[in-house]
Amino acid sequence: MTPDTLMTPEKIFLDGKTFIPAEQLPIPEWPCVVAERSQPTLTVKDDDLFFVTDTIGNISGCSLNDGNPSMGLFCCDTRFLNRLELQIEGRSPVLLSSTAEKGFSLSVLCTTPRIDERLKAETIGIRRELVLNGALFEEIEVSNYSTTTVNFELTISFDADFVDLFEVRGYDREKRGRLLRLVEPTVEEGTFSHVDGVSPTPKEPSASREESLTLAYQGLDGSVMESRILFQHRQPDYFKGYTAVWQLELASHETQKLGYRVNMLRNNQSSSTVSAATTLGQAKAAEWMEEQHWVQQITRISSDKSTFNRVIERAEQDMYLLRQSFGKHKTVSAGVPWFSTLFGRDSLITASQTLMLNSQIAKETLILLATYQGKIDDEWREEAPGKILHELRLGEMARCQEIPHTPYYGTVDATPLWLLLYAEHYAWTHDGELLEQLWPNALAAMEWIDRNTKETTYLSYFRTSKRGLANQGWKDSGDCIVDRKGELANGPIALCEVQAYVYAAKMRLSEIARMKKRLDLADRWQEEARNLKVRFNQDFWVEDQDFCALALDGEGKPVDSITSNPGHCLQLGLFTDEKAHSVAERLRAPDMFNGWGIRTLSSLSPAYNPMGYHIGSVWPHDNALIAMGLRSLGLIDQALEIFQGLFDMTQQQPYQRPPELFCGYERNGDNAPVQYPVACTPQAWATGSVFQLLQMMVNLVPDAQNNCLRIIDPALPESINRLSFHNLRVGPTILDLEFERSGTTTACRVAKKRGNLRVVIEA
Numbered sequence: 001m002t003p004d005t006l007m008t009p010e011k012i013f014l015d016g017k018t019f020i021p022a023e024q025l026p027i028p029e030w031p032c033v034v035a036e037r038s039q040p041t042l043t044v045k046d047d048d049l050f051f052v053t054d055t056i057g058n059i060s061g062c063s064l065n066d067g068n069p070s071m072g073l074f075c076c077d078t079r080f081l082n083r084l085e086l087q088i089e090g091r092s093p094v095l096l097s098s099t100a101e102k103g104f105s106l107s108v109l110c111t112t113p114r115i116d117e118r119l120k121a122e123t124i125g126i127r128r129e130l131v132l133n134g135a136l137f138e139e140i141e142v143s144n145y146s147t148t149t150v151n152f153e154l155t156i157s158f159d160a161d162f163v164d165l166f167e168v169r170g171y172d173r174e175k176r177g178r179l180l181r182l183v184e185p186t187v188e189e190g191t192f193s194h195v196d197g198v199s200p201t202p203k204e205p206s207a208s209r210e211e212s213l214t215l216a217y218q219g220l221d222g223s224v225m226e227s228r229i230l231f232q233h234r235q236p237d238y239f240k241g242y243t244a245v246w247q248l249e250l251a252s253h254e255t256q257k258l259g260y261r262v263n264m265l266r267n268n269q270s271s272s273t274v275s276a277a278t279t280l281g282q283a284k285a286a287e288w289m290e291e292q293h294w295v296q297q298i299t300r301i302s303s304d305k306s307t308f309n310r311v312i313e314r315a316e317q318d319m320y321l322l323r324q325s326f327g328k329h330k331t332v333s334a335g336v337p338w339f340s341t342l343f344g345r346d347s348l349i350t351a352s353q354t355l356m357l358n359s360q361i362a363k364e365t366l367i368l369l370a371t372y373q374g375k376i377d378d379e380w381r382e383e384a385p386g387k388i389l390h391e392l393r394l395g396e397m398a399r400c401q402e403i404p405h406t407p408y409y410g411t412v413d414a415t416p417l418w419l420l421l422y423a424e425h426y427a428w429t430h431d432g433e434l435l436e437q438l439w440p441n442a443l444a445a446m447e448w449i450d451r452n453t454k455e456t457t458y459l460s461y462f463r464t465s466k467r468g469l470a471n472q473g474w475k476d477s478g479d480c481i482v483d484r485k486g487e488l489a490n491g492p493i494a495l496c497e498v499q500a501y502v503y504a505a506k507m508r509l510s511e512i513a514r515m516k517k518r519l520d521l522a523d524r525w526q527e528e529a530r531n532l533k534v535r536f537n538q539d540f541w542v543e544d545q546d547f548c549a550l551a552l553d554g555e556g557k558p559v560d561s562i563t564s565n566p567g568h569c570l571q572l573g574l575f576t577d578e579k580a581h582s583v584a585e586r587l588r589a590p591d592m593f594n595g596w597g598i599r600t601l602s603s604l605s606p607a608y609n610p611m612g613y614h615i616g617s618v619w620p621h622d623n624a625l626i627a628m629g630l631r632s633l634g635l636i637d638q639a640l641e642i643f644q645g646l647f648d649m650t651q652q653q654p655y656q657r658p659p660e661l662f663c664g665y666e667r668n669g670d671n672a673p674v675q676y677p678v679a680c681t682p683q684a685w686a687t688g689s690v691f692q693l694l695q696m697m698v699n700l701v702p703d704a705q706n707n708c709l710r711i712i713d714p715a716l717p718e719s720i721n722r723l724s725f726h727n728l729r730v731g732p733t734i735l736d737l738e739f740e741r742s743g744t745t746t747a748c749r750v751a752k753k754r755g756n757l758r759v760v761i762e763a
Contacts, residue, residue, distance in 0.1 A: 570629020595667025
């Protein structure tokens with residue numbers, strides 16, 4: 001409980017407001033419209049807010065029970081609205097068109113159904129616009145297109161359950177807090193009346209003041225959460241419970257405007273880190289200005305094909321949308337709706353994928369994760385000194401220690417990935433100040449790796465927290481670490497790709513240590529990396545399959561299923577050349593490559609499920625990493641084949657946006673890729689894969705420390721003839737590059753350069 005909150009058994013007082021438990025003051029409910037079938041959804045996001053509705057812009061009080069649990073208005077892992085339902089005379093409007101193309105706003109055009117004899121179908125136009133900018137804004141224009149005056153009732157019903165996002169995802173809670181009603185004392189002592197527009201009786205419209213509704217909840221930690229709805233333009237005629245009612249009379253071709261703003265509060269302070277605008281127009285202007293500033297900072301990429309350009313433009317915009325504030329810093333959240341928060345692995349891989357787009361993402365990610373770097377040993381949160389976090393949560397369940405995400409450190413790969421990004425960022429930027437600032441964090445991260453490899457000589461994981469993850473690599477579902485018989489492996493688990501991350505981190509950090517005159521560290525890390533390579537190629541190799549094991553189990557035995565994981569090792573130098581080519585060839589066999597991309601698990605495995613999260617599905621980021629590995633081996637045609645499959649898949653997605661994953665069904669003829677039912681979209685490393693595949697094509701190798709950029713054997717696919725990069729930054733230099741394909745060769749030229757960077761083009 002906060003210092004400003006006082007409580008008696010019957011009342012809660014917060015900054016001049018009085019609340020009582022909701023059960024003491026029942027209010028009437030407005031019936032919801034039951035959808036005949038599951039509705040597709042629209043998603044918008046702004047910083048730490050996201051909003052998911054059906055295609056009409058509604059969140060029906062019924063639909064949440066009909067298979068769309070992700071719908072609602074969310075901030076800081078709390079659902080602040082679970083109902084927002086516009087009705088005409090108790091009926092749902094008829095959809096004409098809708099879009100969430102802009103990312104931070106959605107637009108809907110709908111009309112009225114036929115209502116008795118007094119309102120003909122399709123005579124009323126209803127235009128809705130909803131915008132996020134520190135709050136939720138909606139403006140509604142209602143137009144009469146008939147030749148006579150019409151009268152009808154328009155309502156908007158609100159509700160808020162203030163459920164923690166982990167509850168929405170299916171976590172059970174033994175107890176919850178309590179819903180509240182906002183009240184004020186009346187003259188007659190001991191009685192209360194509704195305030196802020198919550199009134200069960202009709203009243204005359206008030207032109208002198210703006211009406212409002214307040215929905216409230218007190219969590220088990222004592223925090224009071226509020227959704228405060230302030231109406232603008234034409235005020236409601238009256239309220240019935242949490243439903244605003246307008247009795248509209250529109251002359252022929254008359255238009256009336258309605259509107260409201262929803263502010264989300266915790267203990268009377270804004271839950272969002274974004275300062276909310278006052279009006280929808282101001283919110284749109286603020287978003288537009290911020291996005292234009294972002295566009296000016298990034299590398300702008302275009303081709304000669306409009307279809308490809310739409311994919312790139314969407315990826316650029318989605319990377320902007322996925323940025324989220326955490327204190328003074330901003331990084332990309334992992335994905336909407338389930339992972340709209342700070343992650344270790346996801347944020348690091350995305351930052352690496354987008355170094356070519358904007359190195360600032362990597363810088364902010366490194367600093368932010370270093371701020372949360374583990375300091376103590378804590379089994380509940382799986383924290384350890386030097387370890388990089390897995391996931392940070394801010395909701396009620398985290399605040400009440402019902403989940404360990406404050407933050408939670410149950411990831412085995414985030415720490416070596418942080419070290420890799422630390423080195424990669426320096427190669428792109430030559431930012432010596434950041435390199436020096438984070439050097440103690442790099443040493444702590446390497447020390448954590450060394451402590452955890454002492455016993456088995458491999459970096460492995462084993463869950464210690466009862467609410468933690470059983471599997472702690474990128475494939476973190478419970479059923480994915482299986483052997484060739486489809487049987488689950490027992491821990492501790494040493495994943496193959498994690499050893500590659502450790503190998504590459506030691507090799508790259510040894511170069512930085514040598515530059516810093518720490519020859520002791522440079523020599524030791526290089527020697528440890530060489531020894532790891534020798535042991536790995538012996539211990540992880542499955543001779544009868546001529547392939548690399550997914551992992552070693554707790555007894556040191558290979559987990560010998562055929563998976564995509566060894567593909568992550570290809571570009572990092574851990575395999576011998578012969579074994580690398582064997583892995584590359586096997587990944588492209590029909591049981592792995594389905595025509596759109598490489599599956600997570602072979603279709604020949606007893607555990608294979610094309611709809612399984614990590615046991616047969618296809619992930620864009622997984623494939624982009626593999627494509628980079630194929631390219632590093634000189635297998636350019638094979639790498640471009642993966643690009644083409646993913647590009648063809650992305651073209652068929654809503655808004656040309658790559659999903660988190662899709663099902664592993666075979667590509668046959670003209671069949672479309674099969675969507676995974678609850679995939680996040682937009683999702684960070686799926687979006688980042690667009691830029692990583694571009695990097696794979698043009699093969700930029702930055703060396704900002706030595707003021708050099710190498711471009712090695714660039715290769716455009718047959719579907720693209722020309723590709724240009726504008727505003728590309730390497731160290732202090734800004735340059736424009738142009739690539740053009742002629743037959744089987746791709747030429748590159750430096751179109752413009754501002755700085756003295758040496759550009760070496762190697763064909």
